[in-house]
Amino acid sequence: MNLNIALLPGDGIGPEIVGEAVKVLDAVGKKYGHTFNYKKGLVGACAIDATGDPYPAETHKICRESDAVLFGAIGDPKYDNDPSAKVRPEQGLLRMRKSLGLFANVRPLVVFDSLVERSPLKAERVKGADFVCIRELTGGMYFGRPQGRSEDGNTAYDTCVYSREEVERILKVAFEQARKRRKLLTVVDKANVIATSRLWRQIAKEMAPQYPDVQVDYMFVDNAAMQIIQRPTYFDVLVTENLFGDILTDESSVISGSLGLLPSASLGSDVALFEPIHGSYPQAAGKNIANPMATILSAAMLLEHVGLQQEGAAVRAAVEKAIAQGVVTEDLVDASMPGQTARSTTEVGDFVAAHV
Numbered sequence: 001m002n003l004n005i006a007l008l009p010g011d012g013i014g015p016e017i018v019g020e021a022v023k024v025l026d027a028v029g030k031k032y033g034h035t036f037n038y039k040k041g042l043v044g045a046c047a048i049d050a051t052g053d054p055y056p057a058e059t060h061k062i063c064r065e066s067d068a069v070l071f072g073a074i075g076d077p078k079y080d081n082d083p084s085a086k087v088r089p090e091q092g093l094l095r096m097r098k099s100l101g102l103f104a105n106v107r108p109l110v111v112f113d114s115l116v117e118r119s120p121l122k123a124e125r126v127k128g129a130d131f132v133c134i135r136e137l138t139g140g141m142y143f144g145r146p147q148g149r150s151e152d153g154n155t156a157y158d159t160c161v162y163s164r165e166e167v168e169r170i171l172k173v174a175f176e177q178a179r180k181r182r183k184l185l186t187v188v189d190k191a192n193v194i195a196t197s198r199l200w201r202q203i204a205k206e207m208a209p210q211y212p213d214v215q216v217d218y219m220f221v222d223n224a225a226m227q228i229i230q231r232p233t234y235f236d237v238l239v240t241e242n243l244f245g246d247i248l249t250d251e252s253s254v255i256s257g258s259l260g261l262l263p264s265a266s267l268g269s270d271v272a273l274f275e276p277i278h279g280s281y282p283q284a285a286g287k288n289i290a291n292p293m294a295t296i297l298s299a300a301m302l303l304e305h306v307g308l309q310q311e312g313a314a315v316r317a318a319v320e321k322a323i324a325q326g327v328v329t330e331d332l333v334d335a336s337m338p339g340q341t342a343r344s345t346t347e348v349g350d351f352v353a354a355h356v
């Protein structure tokens, strides 16, 4: 296969972790006879510094002309610590998602057996947890207008808006994911209070008969926040709106023991984008200590998305092998295991690339 991949390393640790994922992709290409062509684009703080725009038109063009996008992370303390900055890296992220039509963020959560003890939850509770959170990404309160402040500055308002079309297309992704997995779909909402949630629930009930093999379960978001901690092994596929999804997916990520392990895919009608769920971890930038596995696993999702299932599985197996053999960065080094030392970002990438 000949695949054109847009690389958007972004800020902080972005270039390092994307570099390791590329190393792994190249090893896959060599082993399985594929050619991956890369084109790099700027996004985030580095794009503001170079062009004044956090998501330049040139980057959008590179993404649109590619078969898939591999993204690192954006964010820089320079902007985080300056609330008055008018142009911000996060605007680039939101604009990128919106203009590429990436309405579904898919975040798988798997607890690796060799890491159950790292989870902040009891091992017997998390062992075997394996679910996918699907978050709506381009609607709801993050994009709804009006949004702002009253003239005197003492009242602020946001608007949560969802159209039937937006809800149907994300639920379709969720039903189809559930169909490919254990066939349990949990629709998370706040239908007892919020009008948009009632629309979500109504549409989910209308669509359910088209997927008779999928069991649908409706759960209020406050209850879901508890259940994810109390019985994470119950869930198969969760689907929810943008704000609830933002919170629940971060909550879920903690279960696995490290943010540095979790990949994601953002899907839409056009090109798909793959990215680790963590941010730019600026404290680690340039130190060769960040965990590249979330980005490497995002590359595995990319391969599977374009139909290279065996190749994706080979990358996952190599990551599992690295974890099982203790070839991990400092975030996964267990103080209770004497003799285990932290490996660098590049050493972990080398190991995974060598074992695909």
Ligand SMILES: NC(=O)c1ccc[n+]([C@@H]2O[C@H](COP(=O)([O-])OP(=O)(O)OC[C@H]3O[C@@H](n4cnc5c(N)ncnc54)[C@H](O)[C@@H]3O)[C@@H](O)[C@H]2O)c1
Pocket (backbone or CB within 6 Å): 013, 017, 072, 073, 074, 075, 076, 077, 080, 090, 093, 259, 260, 277, 278, 279, 280, 281, 282, 283, 289, 290, 291, 292, 294, 331
């Ligand atoms: N999608 C994105 O690009 C995205 C997402 C979240 C935050 N951000 C931005 O990232 C910057 C830093 O934000 P933050 O500190 O809240 O979140 P962060 O995810 O960058 O880091 C939080 C903590 O998670 C751990 N961590 C994250 N990635 C890791 C990795 N690869 N290996 C090992 N440990 C890792 C570290 O302990 C780190 O201190 C901010 O500017 C924020 O706006 C960007």
